Amino acid sequence: MEEITVQDTIICRCEEVMLSEIINQLESGSETTKELKLKTRAGMGMCQGRTCRPLLEQAVSFHTSNAIPCVSDLTYNTPIRPLALGELARYGKDL
């Protein structure tokens, strides 16, 4: 038998952002997922928040006691999937 040791855990896998960093930001005044993203890069990696988005929303809602907003503060942008520049170039036009 052993005691629970306080362990940190990854929230955003792509940008390797830990829960402790998220909580630090929330304790120093961040109130939205967008602020968390801009401060820590959580949700800005390869998968564009496909994994951590619900965790960030829950963390903010839990620490601020605000309901998760209907329109997410984390915008969805194209391309919504990783895209090689070569694939993009084939369109021969601007995004």
Next chain:
Amino acid sequence: MKADLVVIGSGPAGMSAAITAAEYGATVTIVDENPIAGGKLLGQLYEDPNNGWWIGKNVAQALKEKVNRLGITCLQETEVWGISPHWKVQLNTGHEIEATNIVIASGAAEKPVPIPGWTTPGVMAIGAAQVLTNYHRVKPGKKVAIVGVDPLSLTVAHELKMAGVDVIGIFLPPSDEFSLHRSHPKQMISYLSSMSQLAPTKPLKLAGKLAKNRLIQNIGAALYPRNGLKVWGIPLFLRKTVVAIEGNEQVENIKVTHVDSNGMPDRKNVKAIEVDTVCLSGGLSPLAELAGAVRCGFAHIEELGGHVPLHGPEMETTQQGIFVAGNITGIESAQVAMAQGELAGTSISARLGLLHDEADTHIKNAQNQVKKAREKSAITFQPNVECGREKLNRMWHENLATFR
């Protein structure tokens, strides 16, 4: 490339939408990122006491045969990375499909369960274990622990057991800002008991009955046996939680402790249990990024699984010509997804003028089929899904004036 309708996703909802529209005479293209059509159907395998075995793989095959017979173009292993106005669907192959109507049937994603160590190799989402076992016929591991109690995790536990995997138990997630009621023994007991009438599979029914037991209900979670009760030979631990997953190259053990009836862990007596695989079940949430990128209106409805695109009684979103069907509209069964797909396909056929003066009748019939599928549906993943649907309808009507 041009089509009357582009369907994104070839799961139960997407294929049903494509089939319905093609049967009415529309030219349809389906785009899907997976190698094989069928979506989540491919992993589904359970015995429904009323309707016998539901073998998702066979359902998928039957749908795919219809799709082929109708001459619907199917682009597998093709990703949609965007939709530009009115409407062009952009593919990672460098092509673009022009269409007046689109059905987004992108399904759902699993919510992560961020226990310390959750990114260690050998930890996987419960859905991955299901696809490995039922579709690829590969055992995810030799000795498996499951974290998270819900219809999906109980069903997969049973499937793993049938495949000969040693499932050492189903545990609660640790109490934190992410697990909320899912780490709470009392709430999980009443959730399980609410499932007992509806539960489609024997182990689910058993779990429900077990939780419904008057004694357990009356005394709450306090006297739920610490060593769990067995469901199909698998211990269901409603008083134990996994606080960490450990291992260097690969999962080696989980750290387990008892919780009180409110989910608070015993911090002193943590035990290591050897396992080589951990399956995490955090519930499902609608996968709505495409609808978000094309600026559809949204609602956040917990009962439906999270953010869902606002949509009306014909499945159209706030963007004209963009429709949704299946789990993107809220987490429900494959049967509901198929009925929603048929409704979207019917509505679109009406817009295309293919139904002439029969349009209203056909749409009404398709709407009734969705209702029926919902009533007959054995699995309700989300408690109070009906209440969630009502909220969404209310929001659609309240917002109607702002986007139409």
